[in-house]
Amino acid sequence: MSNGDSHAGFPGAVLIVDDCALYREALASALMSNGIGRVTTAWDLPSLMLALESAAFQVILFNMATGMGQRFLRAVSHVNPGVPLIAVATPEDDVEVISACAKAGVAAYHMRIDSLADLLVLIRVVALGKTWCPPQISATLLRRVSAVADTRRSPTRDSGLTTREIQVLRMLELGRSNQQIALDLSIAVHTVKNHVHNLLTKLGVNTRAEAAAAFHKLRADHGD
Structure with missing residues (x-):
């Protein structure tokens, strides 16, 4: 987006929520050096709740690249839903974080680049x-909406499979490896292995190939 008048003074208060002290302090210093005079920081849930009780903020920034980003986000959306939120360092291909x-x-959304x-x-x-x-965030959200819509139309919605398990099944049908599935879905390899194990149990089969075949037959039987 256009830089515009990025160095003009900002009269409001900004809260930075980040559990990494180095990034949190560096960003606070950078903002104050660029015309934002009132900057507060929080690093865990107690400090976040204290900050929200102590002052009114015009904008809250969340570092979504850390493990606590989503937890902080949920807390603020429940406690103080009216404050504009900016997701900083957003991973453009992480469907779960963006959702x-x-x-x-x-x-x-402020992207890593x-x-x-x-x-x-x-x-x-x-x-x-x-x-x-940003366009890349919009594209990820559209893919998410499309995946949910496909799941709701699919007969597998009544089979006890989760949305993620159905996504994994579709990739098994395409012959994807655990590593490829993890990359495509932006999840860990061990998480993929857990999904595959659950799928084999739910479908009553012993191998990945049998799971893919069962999924293919289920969709074919229902004209999906």
């Missing part, structure tokens, strides 16, 4: 009640 952001009502100047613009944009969704 969590969308569910929490994130107003804007975006600059400090971009973030300064976003802060001013969302403080005015506007939103910003």
Whole structure:
């Protein structure tokens, strides 16, 4: 997005939520050096709740690259749902993280390739009640919506399989390895192995090939 007047003063208060002290302190310093005079930081749930009780914020920034990002996001969306939220360092291909952001009502996404100047613009944009969704985030959300729609149309919705298990099944049918599935779905390999194990149990089969064949037959029987 355009940098615009990224160095103009910002009268509102900004809260940075990040469990990494180095990044949190560096970002706070950078924001204050660029015209944002009131910056508060939080690093865990107690400090986050204390900050929300102590002051009113115009914008809240979340580092979504850390393990606590989604948990912090859920907490704020429940406690203080009216404040504009910006997801910082958003992984563009992580469906679960992006879906969590969308569910929490994130107003804007700052990608890993975006600059400090971009973030300064976003802060001013969302403080005015506007939103910003980069094309790559929109594409990921559309894929998510499409996958959910396919699952709801599929006869496998009555088979006790989860949405993720059906996604894994589709990839097994294509002959994907655990590593390829993990990469495609942005999840860990051991998570894929757990899904495959659950699928074999639920479908009553012994091998990946049998699971793929059972899934293919199920869809064929229902004209899916």
